[in-house]
Amino acid sequence: MSDYDVIVIGGGPVGENAAARTAAAGLRTVLVEAERVGGECSYWACMPSKALLRPGHALAAARRVPGVPVGDRIDPVAVFARRDGFTSGWDDAGQVEWATGAGIEVVRGRARLVGERRVSVDGRELAATRAVVVCTGSVPRTPPVPGLADVPSWTSRDATSAHEVPPALVVLGGGVVGVELAQAWARLGSDVTLVVSGDRPLPRFEPFAGDAVVAGLRADGITVETGARAVSASTVDGGVALGLADGRVVSGSHLLVATGRQPATFDLGVEAFGFTPGQALPVDDLGRVSGVDWLYAAGDVTGRAPLTHQGKYAARAVGTAIVAGTTSAPPWSAAVATADHTAVPQVVFTDPEVAFVGRTAAQAREAGLDVRVVEIDIAVAGSSLHADGYTGRAAMVVDERTRTLVGVTFVGPDVAELLHAATIAIVGEVPVDRLWHAVPAYPTISEVWLRLLEAYGL
Ligand SMILES: Cc1cc2nc3c(=O)[nH]c(=O)nc-3n(C[C@H](O)[C@H](O)[C@H](O)COP(=O)(O)OP(=O)(O)OC[C@H]3O[C@@H](n4cnc5c(N)ncnc54)[C@H](O)[C@@H]3O)c2cc1C
Numbered sequence: 001m002s003d004y005d006v007i008v009i010g011g012g013p014v015g016e017n018a019a020a021r022t023a024a025a026g027l028r029t030v031l032v033e034a035e036r037v038g039g040e041c042s043y044w045a046c047m048p049s050k051a052l053l054r055p056g057h058a059l060a061a062a063r064r065v066p067g068v069p070v071g072d073r074i075d076p077v078a079v080f081a082r083r084d085g086f087t088s089g090w091d092d093a094g095q096v097e098w099a100t101g102a103g104i105e106v107v108r109g110r111a112r113l114v115g116e117r118r119v120s121v122d123g124r125e126l127a128a129t130r131a132v133v134v135c136t137g138s139v140p141r142t143p144p145v146p147g148l149a150d151v152p153s154w155t156s157r158d159a160t161s162a163h164e165v166p167p168a169l170v171v172l173g174g175g176v177v178g179v180e181l182a183q184a185w186a187r188l189g190s191d192v193t194l195v196v197s198g199d200r201p202l203p204r205f206e207p208f209a210g211d212a213v214v215a216g217l218r219a220d221g222i223t224v225e226t227g228a229r230a231v232s233a234s235t236v237d238g239g240v241a242l243g244l245a246d247g248r249v250v251s252g253s254h255l256l257v258a259t260g261r262q263p264a265t266f267d268l269g270v271e272a273f274g275f276t277p278g279q280a281l282p283v284d285d286l287g288r289v290s291g292v293d294w295l296y297a298a299g300d301v302t303g304r305a306p307l308t309h310q311g312k313y314a315a316r317a318v319g320t321a322i323v324a325g326t327t328s329a330p331p332w333s334a335a336v337a338t339a340d341h342t343a344v345p346q347v348v349f350t351d352p353e354v355a356f357v358g359r360t361a362a363q364a365r366e367a368g369l370d371v372r373v374v375e376i377d378i379a380v381a382g383s384s385l386h387a388d389g390y391t392g393r394a395a396m397v398v399d400e401r402t403r404t405l406v407g408v409t410f411v412g413p414d415v416a417e418l419l420h421a422a423t424i425a426i427v428g429e430v431p432v433d434r435l436w437h438a439v440p441a442y443p444t445i446s447e448v449w450l451r452l453l454e455a456y457g458l
């Protein structure tokens with residue numbers, strides 16, 4: 001049996017951060033990884049998907065500025081080669097080297113909890129003196145549509161690693177994966193149909209965000225079927241067909257199922273500690289798993305805020321708590337992932353982009369807050385210089401009791417970098433009257449902040 005202070009299960013971005021934190025403090029730390037150190041994000045999610053999207057966005061941006069010489073199409077082979085660079089050809093040697101350099105021992109294999117502070121990795125037993133941290137991420141969820149399990153289909157792994165453009169791609173699911181990959185492949189030359197069960201995609205965002213993204217997708221030639229509940233899947237000559245509840249049929253050469261993910265708690269031994277495989281490990285804000293004092297979890301496996309940056313934040317809190325032996329701490333202290341509840345930022349990297357932090361107006365009202373919502377077009381000198389015909393929209397949700405922001409959304413080309421100012425305003429609980437004195441530079445798109453505050457009445 002090998003002894004360590006800390007065993008981290010899962011070497012995605014979240015596990016890497018937890019391990020780095022404990023190793024940096026001198027704790028003997030082992031990171032157990034079943035596939036590739038770097039996890040889903042590095043090889044099949046954030047990095048390759050953004051690498052596939054970026055060239056299409058660059059071309060669209062150039063086309064919006066007269067005088068810039070542009071070609072008429074993207075070269076998919078060059079795009080794939082650049083994407084392959086970001087995934088290091090799906091080789092994790094560089095990540096392993098980083099981990100080793102950070103003082104983390106890497107053990108390859110599938111880990112399973114086998115007892116108190118004990119983990120088995122393909123028959124080899126490891127023990128931890130302090131803590132075991134579960135960072136196993138999530139896996140795709142396939143809905144129970146008759147026939148779907150039997151037809152050939154892509155998961156996000158296939159859709160981020162493919163080396164050929166599918167002639168006609170049907171995308172099932174209007175979440176973030178669905179809209180981003182629909183646009184990436186359409187701009188690479190595929191004939192794309194997006195199947196959305198609700199009235200619009202991106203149901204967890206302000207409604208105007210989903211509407212703007214639909215307009216952007218349609219402008220790219222994507223067929224967006226809304227109110228489209230898939231009830232059957234079958235193979236047809238040269239591809240796959242989805243039958244919809246109202247009788248519509250959509251078909252393509254390829255089908256991407258992008259209907260959400262579930263925590264990776266299968267084959268992990270969690271049932272011995274009272275948890276259900278496939279369900280999230282419930283944690284407190286320090287990342288301590290309910291009722292098991294030596295067990296911690298962070299990232300997608302907790303179901304809290306399934307985003308790379310937020311999982312890494314939770315991992316830093318877990319690492320801090322383990323190093324200091326903290327079992328409780330006030331909100332906003334270093335061992336506590338307080339922001340998960342009210343200040344999670346997210347960017348949807350479509351064109352137009354969606355950048356959102358905090359709560360939508362509906363979520364704030366559901367939480368019982370007395371809010372006022374200001375919603376305006378993004379129409380400032382900076383936006384008109386940025387692109388001819390720039391269109392965008394911004395919304396600010398203000399808690400009227402404290403006069404602080406609780407939610408901000410920007411939609412438009414290249415709005416992602418506006419988001420961190422909003423995150424700071426929410427986390428810092430900056431009153432709008434003080435925000436008024438944060439003067440945006442002229443002529444930047446950030447002047448939309450001034451317009452929002454003016455529309456609020458300042
Ligand atoms: C297509 C796509 C695009 C995305 N884009 C973004 C984005 O732009 N921005 C963003 O913030 N988020 C994005 N996400 C979400 C992001 O990928 C996840 O939130 C993030 O990867 C979670 O990190 P994690 O470390 O918790 O899990 P993962 O990255 O899933 O890593 C978990 C690791 O644990 C390993 N593992 C699992 N079980 C075991 C076991 N029993 N033993 C040993 N190892 C095990 C796995 O092999 C894996 O390497 C995207 C997701 C998808 C699907």
Ligand SMILES: NC(=O)c1ccc[n+]([C@@H]2O[C@H](COP(=O)([O-])OP(=O)(O)OC[C@H]3O[C@@H](n4cnc5c(N)ncnc54)[C@H](O)[C@@H]3O)[C@@H](O)[C@H]2O)c1
Nearest residue numbers: 143173174175176177178197258259260261306347348349
């Ligand atoms: N840029 C980013 O930050 C980014 C990019 C991609 C993914 N992610 C994250 O990865 C995770 C997974 O993303 P996702 O898009 O797979 O999940 P999701 O849960 O965001 O969206 C899944 C969508 O599929 C729909 N759906 C479910 N069952 C369906 C059915 N039977 N028919 C039609 N539609 C159905 C749901 O209504 C939902 O809108 C999310 O947490 C997401 O935030 C983030």
